Amino acid sequence: MIFLLLACNKKEAGLPPERTPDASGQTVVVTAEEPSSVTVSRRPITLGFSQLGSESDWRNANSESVKEAAAEAGIELLFENAEQSQEKQFEAIRSFVEKKVDVIAIAPVIETGWEPILREVKQAGIPVIMVDREMKISDQSLYVTFIGSDFYEEGRKAGKFLRDYMRDEPGPIRIAELKGTEGSSPTIERAKGFRDIIREREDFEIILSEHANFTVEGGRQVMEQFLRERGGEIRVLFAHNDDMALGAVEAIKEYGLRPGKDIIIISVDGSRRALEKLAAGEFNFVVECNPLIGPQIMQAVQEIMEGRSLPKRIVSSETVFTQATAAQELPNRRY
Structure with missing residues (x-):
């Protein structure tokens, strides 16, 4: 099982079959499609994702990127919106552990206060990946890698x-x-x-x-x-x-x-x-x-499940925009 912290690229794909309410605090379950032919049975990876909220266009685009990338990768996604509450994130993480998911992803609402819950996850045998926002922790063994912005x-x-x-x-x-x-x-x-x-x-x-x-x-x-x-x-x-x-x-x-x-x-x-x-x-x-980092997260989940090592920090490639370049970028913007 793998634990993944998440918080800052949306792969272009159609919407997956899912129970997806609006950006509320409801649980969203995205289930991978069944294969078209019968092969040797292989249980899909299950990812529990604790999103910190839906406070901005950026955050909503980030959530959609995760959902779409999970469906395309064939990963079953359990999605919880914490509505800016660290306590709700703790509750979601514990529920994911109880459900024996393979990976837990967290977009941490604040930096501090995470070590106790991460130790619980580690005791359950679940590695950790931080994504977008970082947590301030003294024990580096509590996570595998960070994926996000600088x-x-x-x-x-x-x-x-x-x-x-x-x-x-x-x-x-x-x-x-x-x-x-x-x-x-x-x-x-x-x-x-x-x-x-x-x-x-x-x-x-x-x-x-x-x-x-x-x-x-x-x-x-x-x-x-x-x-x-x-x-x-x-x-x-x-x-x-x-x-x-x-x-x-x-x-x-x-x-x-x-x-x-x-x-x-x-x-x-x-x-x-x-x-x-x-x-x-x-x-x-x-x-x-860039909020569209769902594909990077799913790739990291799959690589860890396959036993591969990852660098401790993976920083997204990003640019800047001026008044002269904004109009050129607008047709490409999805969020």
């Missing part, structure tokens, strides 16, 4: 764009920051990477920074607060994901400013809606974080 590098990419874009603009350059879920690895690492770059210029100053939980509504509400407090001073907004940036754009327009001009907007993810805003000139720069 959030720290995403933050650095955002900082490098700002440094170059504002090269000829005199300071001070005052920055507002919309952070994701408190304690989550993308929030922590994107913030750190961004700061490590902008500190190269002394007149870059982050004057406002709050958690908006990766949601459109959170981004709108926190940006409204920022504008009430220091609206005339904000020159740049760094949002840790597209959904928060989309909400912030609404607030900026209502305040009477022009997003992309009066306030420079930098975001992370690369969703279709974000690229539309980028092409329209309301975003200035988007760092890609």
Whole structure:
């Protein structure tokens, strides 16, 4: 049996036969199709997947990628949506262990607090794979590999764009920051990477920074607060994901400013809606974080089942988008 942690590419395939409700907290079971001819009986691999929630377009695309890839690979998928609750993730993991699944995948809602449950899984003989978001654990034997994005590098990419874009603009350059879920690895690492770059210029100053939980509504509400407090001073907004940036754009327009001009907007993810805003000139720069990693996860599951070793860290290949390149990418965007 194999345990797989999951959280940041959707293989192009038709929807599998499945019991699939909407992005609620209900269990989803995706069952592999029966082979067309009778051969030697072989039990399909069963994967238990604990998704952290459905808070954004990115997360929903990530979930669909996992479901489609599992069906195409012939892997039976038990899918649980934890609705942003670590306790619900613990419950799902224990239920997967009781059902004797072969693999458990987790998209961890926060970094900390995982070692006790991982030890339970290890005692049950189930290896671990982390995907997208990382967990902060001291015992490296509790997992096999991590598959996902380099959030720290995403933050650095955002900082490098700002440094170059504002090269000829005199300071001070005052920055507002919309952070994701408190304690989550993308929030922590994107913030750190961004700061490590902008500190190269002394007149870059982050004057406002709050958690908006990766949601459109959170981004709108926190940006409204920022504008009430220091609206005339904000020159740049760094949002840790597209959904928060989309909400912030609404607030900026209502305040009477022009997003992309009066306030420079930098975001992370690369969703279709974000690229539309980028092409329209309301975003200035988007760092890609690819949610479509279902095929990579299924390949890892199969390789571990076959007894193969994997590197400890597998980082997804990702790019960046500017106003000049957004329109070219839009026809290819599936989420």
